[in-house]
Amino acid sequence: MDRRNFIEKSCLTCLAVAIGGVTLNSCSSMKTVNSFADDGYLILDKTEFEDANTQEEYNSIIVTSNSLKTPLILFKTGSDSYEAVSLECTHKGVKLDLVEDKLECSAHGSIFEKNGTVIKGPAKKNLKRYSVDKTITTIKIQL
Incomplete structure (x- = not known):
């Protein structure tokens, strides 16, 4: 040769x-769940974090709804604690991707922490965060 x-x-x-x-x-x-809005909240069952076939747990799920312009991502941050942030980049509105444990914009390279804090621009604003409440069996994301 x-x-x-x-x-x-x-x-x-x-x-x-x-x-x-x-x-x-x-x-x-990634698991995507379509949720319904009830009295200003998106309601999800906590079992959405479990794979019905393998019984493995997801660390995060994408949540869609007719009440949302852009999907959000819901992270399980502890045994019974959760954080939710928008998947819309604050720079130009592009949908973000979860890459390892960060949210990344494939269009312009902005990177965000799971809690929505900007790590790398060009985005300057943090992601929209949603307040999350829970009951024994459900997760309620305030719109």
Whole structure:
């Protein structure tokens, strides 16, 4: 194999690995729950954090509703504590992605903590946070 052929094959291999990594990251599934609004709250059952088939627990779920312009993400932060933030980037309104334990904007690169605090711009404003209440069996997200 000559040098040119080696470099071509090496570059193609690197490209395939890079594309495969992006594809795998974007294919990772997150549970999405459609919630109904009741008296200014989105109501979810706490069992939404459990996978019915495997009995494993989710650390976060995406919540959609006709009452929301943009989905929100609900994080389980303790055995019975939760945080909810909007998935809309405060820079240009692009939907954010959960990457490891951060929320990232694929359009312009803004990064946010799970609690909505800006880590890296161009976004300057923190994400909208939602107040979360709970009962023994339900989670109530105030709109």
